[in-house]
Amino acid sequence: MSQFFRDSVAVSPEIVHKKAVGTVIFKFTADINGNIKKVIIYYADDYVLTTPLIEALKKSNHKWVIPNHEKTHDFVIPFTVYFNLPSTDSKAVTDGLYQFFTERKPILSTNQIPMDDATLLPTIVVRYDLP
Numbered sequence: 001m002s003q004f005f006r007d008s009v010a011v012s013p014e015i016v017h018k019k020a021v022g023t024v025i026f027k028f029t030a031d032i033n034g035n036i037k038k039v040i041i042y043y044a045d046d047y048v049l050t051t052p053l054i055e056a057l058k059k060s061n062h063k064w065v066i067p068n069h070e071k072t073h074d075f076v077i078p079f080t081v082y083f084n085l086p087s088t089d090s091k092a093v094t095d096g097l098y099q100f101f102t103e104r105k106p107i108l109s110t111n112q113i114p115m116d117d118a119t120l121l122p123t124i125v126v127r128y129d130l131p
Helices: 002-008 013-018 047-058 091-103
Strands: 024-030 035-043 070-083 118-120 124-128
Touching: 002 124, 013 047, 013 091, 024 047, 035 047, 047 070
Parallel strands: 070 118, 070 124
Antiparallel strands: 024 035, 024 070
């Protein structure tokens, strides 16, 4: 499954331009056929990181194994997104990363979120190259 997401996430030009890095945690519900029914953002370092991850998640319909005698099942999946370090030390990269961190707007939960019967999936690491 990790390889599926590494292959399916299309990092947007906006992420590359902003030199966006961070963590996103989703909870999603799958039905008995493995179709994704609902996606909840538990945490995201910035909204810009969520869009390509949700699109990749949508491509994973019919791939979720639901335990017997359940009509739905919840999964929690964390993503970590960051760029590959360029071969040369660049002040522009450092400045861009600093600017992203000072301007980011995290998506946070302000109240408790019941987990019910959820399966925590392994963290998916998404790396991208800077131009």
